[in-house]
Amino acid sequence: MARKIGPFSSAASFASIPPAISSCMTAAIEIRDVSKRFGALTALAGIDLDIAEGEFFGLLGPNGAGKTTLINLLAGLSLADSGTLAVMGFDVVNRYRDARRRLGVVPQELVFDPFFTVREALTIQSGYFGIRDNRSWIDEVIHHLDLADKADTNMRALSGGMKRRVLVAQALVHKPPVIVLDEPTAGVDVALRQTLWSFIRKLNRGGHTIVLTTHYLEEAEILCSRIAMLKRGAIVALDSTQNLLNSVSGRRLKLWLKPNELPLALRPMQIAKGEKSFTLKIEDYAEIERVMAELRMAGIAVQELELQQPDLEEVFLQIMSRQ
Amino acid sequence: MSSPGMTGFATLFYKELLRFWKVSFQTVMAPVLTALLYLLVFSHALEQHVEVFDGVRYTSFLIPGLAMMAILQNAFANSSSSLIQSKVTGNIIFTLLAPLSHWEFFLAYVLAAMVRGCAVGLGVIVLTLPFVQLDLHYPLWALLFAVLGSGLLGALGIIAGIWAEKFDQLAAFQNFIILPLTFLSGVFYSIHSLPGFWQTISHFNPFFYMIDGFRFGFFGVSDVSPYFSAAVVATSFFALSLLTLRLLKSGYKLRQ
Ligand SMILES: Nc1ncnc2c1ncn2[C@@H]1O[C@H](COP(=O)(O)OP(=O)(O)OP(=O)(O)O)[C@@H](O)[C@H]1O
Ligand SMILES: [Mg+2]
Numbered sequence: 001m002a003r004k005i006g007p008f009s010s011a012a013s014f015a016s017i018p019p020a021i022s023s024c025m026t027a028a029i030e031i032r033d034v035s036k037r038f039g040a041l042t043a044l045a046g047i048d049l050d051i052a053e054g055e056f057f058g059l060l061g062p063n064g065a066g067k068t069t070l071i072n073l074l075a076g077l078s079l080a081d082s083g084t085l086a087v088m089g090f091d092v093v094n095r096y097r098d099a100r101r102r103l104g105v106v107p108q109e110l111v112f113d114p115f116f117t118v119r120e121a122l123t124i125q126s127g128y129f130g131i132r133d134n135r136s137w138i139d140e141v142i143h144h145l146d147l148a149d150k151a152d153t154n155m156r157a158l159s160g161g162m163k164r165r166v167l168v169a170q171a172l173v174h175k176p177p178v179i180v181l182d183e184p185t186a187g188v189d190v191a192l193r194q195t196l197w198s199f200i201r202k203l204n205r206g207g208h209t210i211v212l213t214t215h216y217l218e219e220a221e222i223l224c225s226r227i228a229m230l231k232r233g234a235i236v237a238l239d240s241t242q243n244l245l246n247s248v249s250g251r252r253l254k255l256w257l258k259p260n261e262l263p264l265a266l267r268p269m270q271i272a273k274g275e276k277s278f279t280l281k282i283e284d285y286a287e288i289e290r291v292m293a294e295l296r297m298a299g300i301a302v303q304e305l306e307l308q309q310p311d312l313e314e315v316f317l318q319i320m321s322r323q
Numbered sequence: 324m325s326s327p328g329m330t331g332f333a334t335l336f337y338k339e340l341l342r343f344w345k346v347s348f349q350t351v352m353a354p355v356l357t358a359l360l361y362l363l364v365f366s367h368a369l370e371q372h373v374e375v376f377d378g379v380r381y382t383s384f385l386i387p388g389l390a391m392m393a394i395l396q397n398a399f400a401n402s403s404s405s406l407i408q409s410k411v412t413g414n415i416i417f418t419l420l421a422p423l424s425h426w427e428f429f430l431a432y433v434l435a436a437m438v439r440g441c442a443v444g445l446g447v448i449v450l451t452l453p454f455v456q457l458d459l460h461y462p463l464w465a466l467l468f469a470v471l472g473s474g475l476l477g478a479l480g481i482i483a484g485i486w487a488e489k490f491d492q493l494a495a496f497q498n499f500i501i502l503p504l505t506f507l508s509g510v511f512y513s514i515h516s517l518p519g520f521w522q523t524i525s526h527f528n529p530f531f532y533m534i535d536g537f538r539f540g541f542f543g544v545s546d547v548s549p550y551f552s553a554a555v556v557a558t559s560f561f562a563l564s565l566l567t568l569r570l571l572k573s574g575y576k577l578r579q
Pocket of ligand 2: 067068069108182
């Protein structure tokens with residue numbers, strides 16, 4: 001796959017272009033023309049998506065976009081109205097046993113069984129997957145998720161963030177090659193977020209495919225190599241994170257001026273004004289030269305200057321604001 | 324040798340057993356106590372006036388009926404309340420995410436319901452033994468009806484648990500279907516003592532056959548032949564199981 005060179009390459013194309021997956025790799029997840037309605041509401045409208053084995057994939061979108069609905073279909077928690085979904089090549093309906101053995105899902109809702117302790121819950125979950133003695137792996141997961149001192153505590157007595165960790169642990173008991181995390185860091189403190197991500201990254205390096213939904217876009221930007229953006233049940237962007245970042249036209253130039261005023265000629269470029277600063281939108285570096293020339297001509301000195309890179313949040317907002 | 328599938332089923336069954344056993348005071352002791360209270364009240368009020376079968380005292384007559392009623396109600400309560408609780412709290416997804424077949428799901432819930440129902444029934448009988456003389460002519464007949472009856476109500480409990488979305492819907496199911504069917508099944512009387520019309524109606528109530536057949540196991544006398552009762556109950560259990568399995572397979576209300 002050709003990498004785009006330089007930060008100012010032309011905008012990447014969205015949606016219309018299928019993801020570049022080399023043929024030697026198996027698709028960890030294959031979604032073909034999947035639709036789902038709830039009464040009059042179309043939650044998913046013809047989703048096509050392939051996620052390759054070993055990818056760290058981000059599924060982004062505003063509230064109600066259909067992320068959880070798509071995950072539920074993949075997990076067999078809900079049935080599609082049309083289309084097919086497969087995990088590691090196994091259809092989630094016809095080959096549900098094979099598909100489910102290969103999939104671990106961390107649900108968005110904080111659900112738990114109040115009858116059991118952390119270790120009991122994990123042992124029972126292992127049993128559902130046909131694993132009789134899973135003690136050493138359970139201990140490892142408990143350790144990695146920093147749950148060791150709560151292992152024999154009843155689920156009811158855990159804090160929200162701890163319950164979330166148990167959900168992650170439960171999704172991993174059967175060592176699934178494909179792991180889907182639906183907003184795993186909602187309500188989780190900074191320290192654990194770091195622990196959690198280093199653990200998930202380790203799993204990813206070990207070959208596990210990771211699919212992540214989150215509303216913390218900086219998290220997605222750092223972690224995910226490829227991202228799909230969902231809006232009202234349709235994929236509106238699908239590309240590598242880098243291409244998405246490159247796709248946003250223009251950078252921002254923030255200037256602190258003395259005197260604190262912007263020459264008339266530069267006014268059209270202004271997109272924001274702080275108390276002592278102006279933010280201009282520029283299309284390329286050459287424009288910086290022009291800005292500097294204008295300022296010199298007007299006899300205005302630059303006290304400080306900052307070139308801001310667009311982040312995923314900006315990309316997200318731009319894509320979501322398109323019709 | 325057990326296959327991974329076997330372990331999945333065994334785990335779900337074990338979990339369903341644990342679920343009621345951990346709170347056995349409410350799930351086993353309390354219903355035993357309720358049945359004993361019924362016994363105390365009814366036998367005190369009616370002992371002098373009623374003799375249903377020749378040579379069988381009313382209190383003795385009452386015990387198998389009350390035991391069977393407890394078996395049926397608790398088998399139903401076990402699967403239905405477990406399911407509705409998992410649905411309402413959302414932790415049903417842990418089983419739905421697992422590679423369990425609808426058969427494994429069905430068997431685990433039905434068997435756990437049978438165990439709870441029969442545990443309560445046994446409790447009722449054992450605790451009355453010191454006070455009331457009770458025959459047990461055909462223990463295998465009694466066992467057969469206990470097993471079939473609790474299985475049937477366990478399956479019905481699954482259906483109710485799948486169908487109900489809230490606890491009060493489940494309560495309605497219990498109050499408007501299970502309770503009338505058990506009370507009108509001849510727990511407290513022999514249907515021969517009823518007027519003709521009500522006798523006919525009773526013959527359409529499958530609960531009547533469960534109670535009557537179970538009672539036959541104790542006294543060796545019954546309103547209808549135990550073979551016929553067994554056929555009716557087994558057929559109902561079979562039909563209801565097929566329906567439950569179909570619902571589970573289709574994902575009705577569980578995988579929407
Ligand atoms: N069981 C359901 N019944 C009816 N409507 C539903 C159901 N589940 C989801 N929806 C609707 O489907 C749409 C997509 O919901 P979904 O939960 O997939 O969104 P999401 O992208 O996960 O949002 P969030 O970021 O808030 O988690 C929403 O409009 C939601 O109201
Ligand atoms: Mg969601």
